[in-house]
Amino acid sequence: MxxxxxxxxxxxxxxxxxxxxxxxxxxxxxxxxxxxxxxxxxxxxxxxxxxxxxxxxxxxxxxxxxxxxxxxxxxxxxxxxxxxxxxxxxxxxxxxxxxxxxxxxxxxxxxxxxxxxxxxxxxxxxxxxxxxxxxxxxxxxxxxxxxxxxxxxxxxxxxxxxxxxxxxxxxxxxxxxxxxxxxxxxxxxxxxxxxxxxxxxxxxxxxxxxxxxxxxxxxxxxxxxxxxxxxxxxxxxxxxxxxxxxxxxxxxAAEYAGDMKRVGVLRDKLENGFKSAVGNVQVNGDPQRRVANTLNMSFEGLDGETLLMNLDLKKIYVSTGSACTAGSVEPSHVLIAMGLPEKLARAAIRFSLGRFTTEEEIDFVLKEIPGIVERLRKASTENKHEIRSTKHETNSKLK
Ligand SMILES: Cc1ncc(COP(=O)(O)O)c(C=O)c1O
CATH class of the missing domain: 3.40.640.10 (Type I PLP-dependent aspartate aminotransferase-like (Major domain))
Structure with a gap:
């Protein structure tokens, strides 16, 4: 899948x-x-x-x-x-x-x-x-x-x-x-x-x-x-x-109205699924005045690039910003302009759906992502503890 x-x-x-x-x-x-x-x-x-x-x-x-x-x-x-x-x-x-x-x-x-x-x-x-x-x-x-x-x-x-x-x-x-x-x-x-x-x-x-x-x-x-x-x-x-x-x-011209209606339902399922299965997430953008296929979400405590790479391994293809800046380590200029703190801007993932998106794909993503996010968050906290204790050690040595 x-x-x-x-x-x-x-x-x-x-x-x-x-x-x-x-x-x-x-x-x-x-x-x-x-x-x-x-x-x-x-x-x-x-x-x-x-x-x-x-x-x-x-x-x-x-x-x-x-x-x-x-x-x-x-x-x-x-x-x-x-x-x-x-x-x-x-x-x-x-x-x-x-x-x-x-x-x-x-x-x-x-x-x-x-x-x-x-x-x-x-x-x-x-x-x-x-x-x-x-x-x-x-x-x-x-x-x-x-x-x-x-x-x-x-x-x-x-x-x-x-x-x-x-x-x-x-x-x-x-x-x-x-x-x-x-x-x-x-x-x-x-x-x-x-x-x-x-x-x-x-x-x-x-x-x-x-x-x-x-x-x-x-x-x-x-x-x-x-x-x-x-x-x-x-x-x-x-x-x-x-x-x-x-x-x-x-x-x-013939299909977009129907397509967007269907896609909007799937996008909302994805958004609500994340909100209930993954804690500490934030939707970026205007919840009302927003095209129906797009969901931009910050997963607090995570680095979007790391999450993207882990999703890639599961064959879930998303973006951290605009494709044209992918590969760049700068946080999204859009999210920064919206006033997001750099940490939250760096924790953002864009999910964008379209004509061929299926409910199975959305279910697959909702099944995989909570576990990945939990694992990465845990690793990131442990990492921080490790860094902190090494720092502490170094400091005590200096004394
Ligand atoms: C808002 C916007 N403008 C312009 C472009 C560039 O279009 P193209 O890839 O056809 O050059 C893109 C592509 O990502 C876009 O999203």
Whole structure:
């Protein structure tokens, strides 16, 4: 038995997505820029995927730019908008819990002379409205606040934030990589100008994503080359990827409401199971305003990395933070920004469920984890005693 509970890192490709992609590696391999039939068939497939994505987001197909994923979409939004900014608008606002794709792009821009404000969040991981009010001014060109957080699942009130940005004449971008296909996104109603999405979080392939760009929002291309994607993202298109993304969107559009309902029940079973079978646990994030597939929990007294490795041995696959920082020993910047003491931030594990998560997997995890946690806690206390008594000995020797 194994349990994959790391869907926020990535999802398996749905078999139906793979089937749709297959022909584009073989007989339909043409370059979409070629004028012959082989090229035009590919062009048609790309257009179809663009329409599917536009349809789901309820926008025009012409407003979609395919990118190599969420990271590139975020970079294009931030760098593209800040380079194109109107004179006198040299200010960018982001939140402290953004993905590295945003935070590192903002860091890069600040070295290039852009003024960057990083807005704090409250204990639940919601961006502080009072701080936002203070931060956004008539010099702000762009406000970029993620829709749902990848580590704790907290959902931001982006409609209100976009309205605030617009009041000052700024554009509003949201990294919707973790909300897309999990909760409704109303681009018009929420007032979103730019939106990043990625296929590999919704059972599509890795290495493909998109940026929605509202008409009238001007971006400078980050990459230079051919005319693809209206010069916004030049380079021969990743056709199989785009086709897979289109199919993944079609499936998510039809199935996500049911999927998320089912997954929410399993997530709650996991959460309640931990609360009753393992003492001293704490759920991180907003218990209400949270995507239904995500559970971030601190196991007091433990080191998350050690717990992760022990779970790995049992074939239980989870994460201690965002996948992109896995391997780093720094505690999660998201949990620290939420005000968690470092010890609790280091004791956190993220469980993220998805389309293929079964009740058996949840039962398996609930059967295995309490014992593992108890053993590790015991070992950790014994270790501390040992260290303390060695210290005592050394001290007495010194005397
Ligand atoms: C919130 C968020 N933004 C951006 C990304 C990056 O997306 P991609 O892996 O497609 O580059 C991720 C991936 O973990 C994410 O969770």
């Amino acid at each position: 194994e349990a994959y509970l790391d869907y926020n890192s990535t999802t398996p490709v749905d078999a139906r997505v793979f089937e749709a992609m297959k022909p584009f590696f073989f007989e339909q391999f043409g370059n979409a820029s070629s004028f012959h039939q082989k090229g035009q068939a590919t062009r048609h497939a790309i257009d179809q995927s663009r329409e599917r994505l536009a349809d789901f987001l309820d926008v025009e197909p012409g407003d979609i730019v395919f990118t190599s994923g969420g990271t590139e979409a975020d970079n294009l939004a931030l760098k593209g908008a800040m380079e194109e900014r109107a004179p006198g608008r040299d200010h960018l606002v982001v939140s402290a819990i953004e993905h590295q794709a945003i935070l590192h792009a903002a860091q890069y821009l600040s070295k290039k002379g852009v003024k960057v404000t990083v807005v704090p969040v409250d204990a639940q991981g919601i961006v502080r409205a009072d701080e936002l009010e203070k931060a956004i001014t008539d010099r702000t060109a762009l406000v970029s606040i993620m829709h749902a957080n990848n580590e704790v699942g907290t959902i931001q009130p982006i409609g209100e934030i976009a309205a605030l940005a617009h009041r000052h004449g700024a554009w509003f971008h949201t990294d919707a990589v973790q909300s897309f296909g999990k909760i409704p996104i109303d681009i018009e109603g929420m007032g979103i100008d730019l939106l990043s999405v990625s296929a590999h979080k919704i059972y599509g392939p890795k290495g493909i994503g998109a940026l929605y760009v509202r008409k009238g929002v001007k971006l400078k291309a980050v990459t230079h080359g051919g005319h693809q994607e209206k010069n916004m993202r030049p380079g021969t298109e990743n056709v199989a990827g785009i086709v897979g993304f289109g199919k993944a969107v079609e499936l998510v």
